Amino acid sequence: MIRKFTNLIVTVIISSLVVFGSTQANAKTSEEENAKAKLAAALTAMAQGSKGEVHPGEILYREHCAACHSKPFYKAPNKLFLSMLSPATLYKAMNEGPMRSQAEAIDAPGRVAIAEFLSGKKLGDAPERLLPPVCDARHRFDKDQPPVSVGWGVDLHHTRFQSEAAGGLSAENVSTLEVKWVFAYPNAYQARSEPVYGGGAIYVGSQDGTVWSLDARTGCLRWTYQATSEVRTGIVISQWDAHDAHVEPTIYFGDVLANVYAVDARNGKLRWKLRADDHPYATLTGTPTIYKERLYVPVSSLEVIAPANPQYECCSFRGALLALDAQSGRQLWKSYTTDKAPEPVGKNSVGATILAPSGAPVWSSPTVDKKRGFVYVATGENYSSPADGGSDALIAYDLKTGEKMWVSQQTRHDAWNVACYTGIPGLSSVSCPEENGFDFDFGSSPILATLENGRQVLVGGQKSGDVVGVDPDNGRTLWKTRVGRGGIQGGVHFGLANQGNSIYVPINDLVYPVDDVRYNYKMLPSPGVYSLNAENGKLLWSAPAPDVCGETPFCDRGVSQAITAIPGAVIAGHLDGRLRIYARKDGSVLWEMNMLREYESVSGEIARGGAFSGGGVLVAHGLLYVNAGYGYNNHIPGNALVVLGVRDSPNTL
Template identity: 35%
Template sequence: MGNTLIRLAALTLTGVTLAGTVASAHSHRGGDWPTWQGDKAGSRHNPAEFRITPANVGKLELKWAFAYPKTGVVAKSQPAVVDGTAFFGGPDGTFYALDAKSGKTKWTFDLASVDPSQRVVLDGPAVARGKVYFGDSGGYMYALDQRTGKLVWAKDTEPHPTGMHTSSPLYHDGRIYVGASSAENLGDKNYPCCTFRGHIDSLDADTGEVVWRHYTVPEPKEVGTYPSGAKKFEPSGAGVWSSPVIDERTGTLYVGTGQNYTGSAGDFDSLLALDARSGAVRWKQQVTKADTWRDLCNQPDPEGYCPGLKDGTNLDYDIGATPNIFRVKGRTYVGVGQKSGVYHAFDATTGDVKWRRQLGVPLPSGGISGIQWGSSYDGDKLYIATYFAEPGTLFAVKPETGQVLWKTPNPANGCDWGGAAQHKDICTPAHGPAATSTPGLVWEGSNDGKMRAYSARDGKVLWEYDTVRDFQGVNGLTGHGSAISGSGGAVVSNGMLYIQSGYYPFYPSEHGNVLLAFGLK
């Protein structure tokens, strides 16, 4: 994934602190939001949210802010909210459990207590069976006691030194499913590129042991040298950046993959349908014929270092988004957005193409015009947002055919008011976050630092809030908002809205970024 924008800075790490009390956990109870996907099918929809409605959403106000120390690392960990507690990782190497209503800290966990190297949480946690599961920037997976934050197990699941977890874990039937990605393609001209290969893992939820692993590309082999003399390896890449989903009725796991770093082989830019128990491939759909890209493609003088430069296949058209499973006239479909701006819908059983819809207009520079992290399905419509697409736009789409029912561009004045107005050279009308929905509402944030609620009926903006400002955190720190964070999106649970504000582009501030929580007046 080319626009990873993860260049890990030095971290100030804190220790394990307080223990709090949380009731026993269930995978999805009432209005809780226990996993990145919202549910196992990837709907990113909370049907139990009845408190915030189209009629009163305009009365949302900030209830509390939680500020991070300034580290130079993006705020990426979308919260899980279960049994009155919000669980998330900070850009400071700490995992947090806060009271969901007040923001008061219940407990924290220091990643350095497991490994002293500088690690942060880049994914969103999953809460199930009394445990909190998450990964980190070095490839570790963790299980903590939901009530106390005590470590249950930690496993280094990544054999490659640059491997990491941006994929958020999914719990199902005693297993954890999670993908592995890598920032190896950010190496310079002297780096021996590349030897990472993406994979999707099934772990025993009680022990963390790997039950099965599916690699997305064959093992890389040395094939020569670059002009700098650095060794060249092929094929590589095809990281699993996004989170998997599962059809519980058939036991089929669906997950998307990224582009090759070198060579052109394996399951790059593909939607995989795997047997959840064994990892066997049931079907796969490769949506790009050739796509080999590394960061040097965007740097000066890329000749000899940018695979695909001459034939135009340096596209970076990942499937970085999480799939959606939905029903159409008695048939089950699985759909997924691509960084090319296309949303693809397949028959979930056979993999046959049902429809495709071009939404974002493809732009150069690493496929950043398209669908980045995920879409939402409320049982009636699909809600799909595009990133840099001149401008980024929120779409409502008919699940049967892909017909666009309405579309709302990022408001044209988004860079003209609020904190972004002071930095028009930085501000862009783009939608990095995944879309979220609740009955009657769609939630999407922007690079202009605004969080917005849209009418699910016609796409009208019903509420917006500027986050590019200072916030006094309930933890005693001052924080500053930025772009609404990608790699996740809004979480709406039990009458509260939670968002991370602290993503590229970074609006200048001497303070770190913030997690914000909103409720009705």
């Protein structure tokens, strides 16, 4: 047992040296490198010198887990990344999290054994968690520091554009950005929750379910709140004006088990909590949107993974949008993306019932249109055949009633689930839908762009690589531009950005060998950042991502993270661990930083940068807050929140 545990530790250390050490912008001292080398050598000797039986968890892992987690597989984190988590987190994932379907055939002691094998720790051993210093009275909540954004999209139209007045950054002053302070997320291999600012603090979720309130200037700890499970959504904050004596600031967020939370922003006390959907695979990835005391909550699901088990009755989830009273959590209305509830339509070859229509999840934050009284969402694929008209679509609902006003479907017949994936030998394809679609979700929020002539267009980006502009009055397609090649991890992922007539487009376009056959590509992958004219969709400029990966493991060129615009520029985090800022006028790189390195954090724990994905940067009062690390889908892991500011400027607000 000891041998297996130490082998795993050696693997993590050596891999960390390769991933984080070989490309550091600021080299570590020779003493630090020597210390690491001695530690790795000692552990290697220990592993080689010890003998013991095969860990029972390893046997179960090989039987039930290795097919996906020991090979590159869509949506499955690599075994190395799982080893960075605590046994409690791994055990919870098998009991009530994303792996509960795959773990159904494993009894409780077996799940414990797998968790202990992967983590190298006993389930009852509580890991030491280093915390930042607690804030003193000088850093208490300040009601005279109101929010600089409403949440995910900066504004209700989800332009992801931060003004210089609120953000303090523009193309004119980003060239000397430098690190001011860093926070290390404990027990994490990814950092994807987009932070929000208010009251002199930032609020951000994390992989182990902790929501953190950190002083925006120093990183000292104001409070923490422990959610039931991982918080992937961004944080949204209620709005108030400076000097409002009656302010009761509240933050809202969701977790991977589809719980919605309202928490007092001043002290971390729970105001209310509810489950957004009772489906066992429901989850929340899209950040809620708050408007006029209503919280609009998008519901997605992990049921797309369940059909890997051919006995699973696929599928019964349907995407949804809820309107809740922000004060009490009371549900005001709930509308679905599919017009009909799933019902039996047949059986698969092993006799499991097929249900349809299903799926059409909402992965992104809803967009509010005050002028028309609409709220817009973008949907993903159906999970079973026959597909319906609500998948891969932009949909408008009435803000007050939830009535569906129009649907603009951009890809038809896209019924797909993990059983359709052919990259893993032995994976059952029994439950792959008859249509076997392309998995061309809309993963990013629609942008309601206001053109320089005053006209508006609703813009969406798809995993197909297409960007579409539709009439917000009726959903009629105005233009459609193919920017990327697309694919399972291709096209647009988490978020476009908009400034005036410019639509900034991040393209991921990862290459999977099985995709070449499946998609019959007619173009080369096009990872990078692009700019389109919002009026007609014409390409203004392109900035292909350079290939700087070399031999770095798990490195890719693509841009998966939601991007953010500031006056004259757009900020984009790449999967290669580089944060780049591009000029609005021509796409030239104004500034970049390699974050594949280690940082000393405010808690004293080592923070490691990694790939960028999920939530984008927060820009507030001259500081830029960015999460670095994304071990999901086999990208470079990390656990860092890095705070940047202009050189020689104080890290003050």
